[in-house]
Ligand SMILES: [Zn+2]
């Protein structure tokens with residue numbers, strides 16, 4: 001069974017693993033002092049029983065290797081104890097973390113299953129070390145009724161994966177009429193978002209926030225003033241001028257953020273601003289928080305990894321909305337992550353068919369896939385290039401987004417859910433989108449050398465992805 | 469030989485490329501002044517004229533240029549929207565390429581479309597204008613026209629007036645003029661000016677009167693009030709008072725200065741009726757018709773250079 005996963009490199013959902021899993025020789029950041037003094041983790045029935053010290057396997061490890069062809073000299077070996085009760089994974093000093101949470105994903109189901117479906121999205125997520133995600137409602141039809149929320153919850157449950165659906169704020173994302181927040185919340189909507197669209201009417205937004213406060217609902221807001229963005233396709237700056245592409249001023253986002261901060265202050269609604277892109281946005285959110293306003297925000301890996309100079313050859317895979325901005329904005333976003341003003345990193349995974357990207361820049365669709373690169377790309381930028389503390393970094397892709405969407409995140413400690421990602425933080429590989437599990441291959445990171453490889457993803461104590 | 473295989477923008481041309489193009493243009497310009505205006509240098513070659521955006525002037529210019537060189541031409545016209553549903557630009561281009569053509573001349577309404585198409589096909593491409601990006605043959609013919617009036621390009625004072633924001637002519641000309649050492653001033657209003665123009669090493673002026681007396685080359689851009697997506701610039705009347713060339717302003721200009729325009733002129737907007745009427749009288753100064761003639765020579769030079777070097781390369785390989 002395990003052979004299958006390894007040879008086909010496909011996340012097996014139906015592995016009948018033994019009830020216990022012992023991960024030997026693993027580095028737990030913040031717990032074990034260094035990789036040489038690694039610890040063991042014992043997992044039983046999906047719960048971590050022990051995550052300190054050494055688990056005694058009575059010398060029977062690897063009695064029965066689960067797959068042939070890998071010799072025991074190889075560091076990372078998966079075997080089974082001779083009594084057949086425990087699977088044993090020798091991590092050989094690799095690093096582990098609570099698995100990741102991506103709070104901004106487009107799964108395209110229902111409606112655009114040729115681009116992505118819930119199952120393919122889950123597979124891509126597991127390959128990226130992600131075991132919980134919040135999916136956006138701009139499907140066809142729009143997730144603005146309880147049946148669709150239930151449908152998504154049901155599909156996710158079948159795959160033993162945590163999906164937190166965001167339901168639409170306005171019916172059909174029309175920006176005019178508020179959806180049934182109460183009914184949707186009861187059906188399992190974890191948040192409300194018109195992502196891809198933005199409510200332009202300020203009075204309506206005020207009523208939305210009052211209503212969200214009344215239902216204690218989380219709003220995830222895509223901030224865009226259409227009068228600034230309508231004629232543009234990339235950041236307004238030197239490169240838009242040079243390339244002759246209409247520019248989108250950061251004011252498009254900033255004006256709406258300023259408005260929504262004022263509305264959040266007035267109403268007390270719980271507001272999360274997604275994919276912020278500019279320096280001024282970071283500054284405004286910082287001072288709003290200092291004033292005690294209930295507001296959080298996230299940024300995407302592509303907005304911290306790239307700036308508009310990466311578009312100089314009209315790279316359509318990096319055509320995203322909001323656009324990647326200038327170097328100063330990029331720096332401010334990185335600084336915001338370091339200082340804690342920005343709470344989370346979210347991928348804005350947006351799959352598109354080749355035909356929507358293989359065209360002129362102006363005609364190309366917005367968005368990049370991102371589940372498989374959420375960790376790698378942000379880790380490379382923040383921890384390798386910018387020396388961000390690794391524990392702080394893990395908060396940005398696990399603890400904080402989980403807290404915001406109300407997911408009980410894993411922790412590497414006794415009694416916690418065994419949702420774990422095992423990482424090779426030193427491994428550097430070219431990201432090749434031909435190997436993606438997503439149905440689409442429009443990744444802005446294709447062909448880029450990234451640090452950090454997800455070796456194994458464990459969900460509820462089961463190995464759901466393994467790539468030695 | 470040119471250092472480039474395609475003419476997509478003016479940025480990637482070296483000064484040596486530009487000089488080579490100018491020399492060849494001079495040769496073809498001389499040919500065009502003869503009674504027999506043909507040089508059958510490219511007999512047996514086929515040039516594809518693909519216009520995804522309507523144009524008569526530029527298309528005719530390219531077609532005549534190819535024919536004067538003895539090449540056959542294939543024409544294709546379609547506005548972006550009238551492509552068959554589901555048929556991509558690339559499918560269209562590849563279909564035509566498979567008819568064994570040697571060079572493609574392409575115009576498209578999307579900026580970057582020629583970069584995109586040229587990366588997918590393996591014949592030389594000339595950009596005949598893409599969106600608001602570049603129009604390199606216009607820039608080269610303008611340069612040649614300037615060269616006919618002045619001994620050298622260095623430090624010539626050029627003023628480019630009008631809608632810089634929406635103009636591919638401005639983008640390709642600024643780059644080429646700077647490359648050749650000219651002193652470029654842009655005369656425009658905020659809503660007609662792209663951001664970060666300071667990075668292009670140009671001067672900025674807000675009214676034509678600020679530059680009129682010292683300018684050697686006054687380059688008027690076409691102002692398309694009817695084609696503005698959103699009308700931010702107030703009115704023609706306002707435009708006239710800040711940017712139009714009228715008789716009074718014309719009289720203030722240096723004696724040897726020249727007036728250029730990519731055509732067609734909106735009489736009464738960029739240039740007043742009165743000045744246009746005196747076009748023949750001031751033929752030495754108003755170069756608009758000369759630009760059109762030189763366009764033919766420049767395009768002959770470019771087609772010739774691209775195909776000749778392509779030929780040389782092939783011979784070298786075999
Ligand atoms: Zn969005």
Ligand SMILES: [Zn+2]
Pocket residue numbers: 104106136195196348350
């Ligand atoms: Zn999104």
